[in-house]
Amino acid sequence: MAEIIQKGATWTFDGAALRLTPGRERSAGLLRRTLGELLVPLDALAGISFERGRRSGRLRLRLREGADPLLQATGGRLAECHDPYRLTVGPDRYGVAAYLVEEVRRALPDRVPVGPVDAYLLPGPSLPLSASAGDGTVSFDGHRVRLEWNRRTEEAKAATGPRALPVAGIAAVEWLPAAGPETGSLRFAPRAAPVATPPRYDPNAVELWGFRRDPLTALVAAAVQARLPHPSTAAPARLPHPSTAAPDRLPPPPATTPLRHPAPPAPPAPPAPSGRPPHAPVFAVPAPRRERWLAGPGAPPEPRPLGPRAGAGAAVPVGDQDAVLRRLRELGELHRTGVLTEEEFRLAKQAVLHRP
Structure with missing residues (x-):
């Protein structure tokens, strides 16, 4: 048995699993204190390392891909103070940390694979969960995700009212923390509508503005992720990045293999009837403008609509x-x-x- 006690957490290894118990001080981070104790089985480990520094060292656990729903939902974007698989070690405990690493590595036999897993080996956060965000509150009871708005919610988004999303209707979940001036988000992609709008207007998302309690939304994301099909059995729907999810900025179509020979040029458009301009493609011309063209040059003038860009x-x-x-x-x-x-x-x- 090996054990190291620090302000941030206590790590204990009994030969079959690592028990990670968060500390009670603020150095442990709000997410780690709320998440509570973790029991990491040996089969979920891919490796462990210890890095010595001049003032402090770092113990790091590396889990197998797909073993933990929290890592799956956050995608490695957790800050170090909130990451339960990192531990800051004081210089007076370097020897204890090195001994813990040696014991864990010795217990990792060749029979334990280090590749991806086909099922979650950690259960995910305890339920129920609730977390406040910049423009609303998100909660999860194991069956439904509930989104409620506050006075800072965009008007069009708040007009949809509170949302209740059953787990069976969610295709994917994505958590992006706020970074500098860029806001983050917690988004749920419904199976019926995989294309998302920007989080500010998306009724299935809450915005993260860098508040102190924002990391708690990662626990909600992990709890939902643990109840979705495992990534090894069903590829999750990918959400567009908030910066490219505007209504007129849909993802580009997939690239195709170029033809061996250039395609023949398209035939010229047929001449327009006398006195009328040529008809533009339907998708490029607003309906009121087409009606005015069809009415002929004698129609009374109408105010010109403003297009989305031009x-x-x-x-x-x-x-x-x-x-x-x-x-x-x-x-x-x-x-x-x-x-x-x-x-x-x-x-x-x-x-x-x-x-x-």
Whole structure:
């Protein structure tokens, strides 16, 4: 038996499993204290290491891929103070740490594989769980994920009301912590709608703004992950990254093998009827504009709609204050729904207000 006691945690090895007991001080991290004691069986271990430093050392456990739902859900993005498989060791305990590593390595026989596993070997966090986030609260009772909003929630998202997602209807879960000015998120991908919108507007996600209690949402993600099909049996749906999940920025189609010979050029479009402009593809022309073209050149003029990208900063007639206000409202709506980014909205607004 080998044991090392530090402020962050106590690690005990009895020859068959490692027992990781978090410390009671703040150095243990909020997530580790809430997660509680972990019992890591020998079959779940892929290795252990100890790194000596001038002021402190690091004990690190390496688990087999797919053995722990917490690591599966967080994808290695946990900060060191919240990672239960890392332990800071003081210089006066270097010898004890080295002895623990030697005992664990000696107990790891060749019969224990180090490759991926086909089932979780750790049970995941205890239930029920609840955690607050930037724009809402997420809770899980083992059967349903419940999302409730607060006063900081985007209006369109809050209008959907509280959400209750059964585990059977969830295809994937993804946890991204806040990093610097970039917000994070906890997102649940429903099986019926795998394509996600940005977390700010997604009713199946909560935003993480870097608050102290944000890491507790990782426990909710791990508890849900433990009840989804194991990655070795079913490939989980991949969620788009928040920075590329805008409505007009869908993931590009998969690349195809180029043809051996270049494809023949497309035949020219047939000439348009006299007095009418040529018809553009349906997906590229808004419906009101097509109707006006079909009506012919004699139709009364109509206000030109603003597209999602093109024309965002088009000038308005000088002195037409109503048109200026209408254009600003249109830009504000496009920005609120995520069609225009913050930078594009700022430039478009300047183009309207400070036109020559």
